[in-house]
Amino acid sequence: MLTFLPSPLPESLNSAISLIVAFTLGTLIGAERQYRQRTAGLRTNVLVAVGAAAFVDLGMRLEGSRGAVSTVAYVISGVGFLGAGVIMKEGMNVRGLNTAATLWCSAAVGAFAGADLPLEAVFVTAAVLAGNTLLRPLVNAINRAPIDESASEATYEVQVTTSPEGAGPARDLLVERLEAASYPVGGIEVVERGDDAVEVVATLVATAVAAAELDAVTNELTRLPGIRHATWSVQTAD
CATH class of the missing domain: 3.30.70.260 (ACT domain)
Structure with a gap:
């Protein structure tokens, strides 16, 4: 009597879907950054999202949800080092904080996608895009307001x-x-x-x-x- 091993195709297909979701959502975030001519643009944000998704998906494939949890922790710290590379200090001014934060959020999007939570990944992407676009008029209005030295930090x-x-x-x-x-x-x-x-x-x-x-x-x-x-x-x- 012949016995057949279960086909790995469903898991492989699941991984492919996770990577596609991460790639697509990372593209949305990166396109906005590229349009603003930021240091970390389209390719960087896509690679961060896809990389995070790949690592989290690998952790789930090897050890289930426990493996995903431990992998996410390493992804967070790893992206932290990557974000530090785009932060520059010029005298009293610090540049690149928003770019580093966006990379961190791209990793979160990828982690959600890799953990088979695509809807949550879409929510995070929407929040990142809103923060980088819809809040710009408010930021500009605050920056144009006269500074009250007695109240400012x-x-x-x-x-x-x-x-x-x-x-x-x-x-x-x-x-x-x-x-x-x-x-x-x-x-x-x-x-x-x-x-x-x-x-x-x-x-x-x-x-x-x-x-x-x-x-x-x-x-x-x-x-x-x-x-x-x-x-x-x-x-x-x-």
Whole structure:
């Protein structure tokens, strides 16, 4: 009597469907990123989604739902390293956070597809596209609104320019005047500005300040001996 082994075709077909769903939804996310000329565009988002789907599907094929759960954990950490590669820090500015977050979401879409949850993958894709497109007018409106220094969370720096030999006294004067104005200094550094000038930069601990108070401090510092110039700047939190 002949016995036939069960055909692997249903599982293979299921894997193919998962990869197709991941490819299609990753294409939707990547197309929007490519249109915006982001660092991680169409191909990157598709590959992240397909890769996540493939790994999760493989985990399910080998060990069932337990294998899928453990694989998802590794996918999350792996995509985290990939996202870190597109984040760049330029001075006080950080770029690429939204691109990294989109890659992370593409991996989530792929994981849902690989776990045989295509409808949930579609929901996540819709949410990602809405976040990257529908929220843009709101973001632009908020960015165009006047900044209220007393209410915004930001990093404030006070800079004074002096001679190299005057850096020490200028540092002490800067800390003294800021603390007298109830603005404790969280950090201070000296930056060379040529052969005959240095800039002493103090970073404030406070996340909200009054612009008039900092103007008064810098005006007072400018009038002190040895201080060539004093100013302050603000960088909004990312």
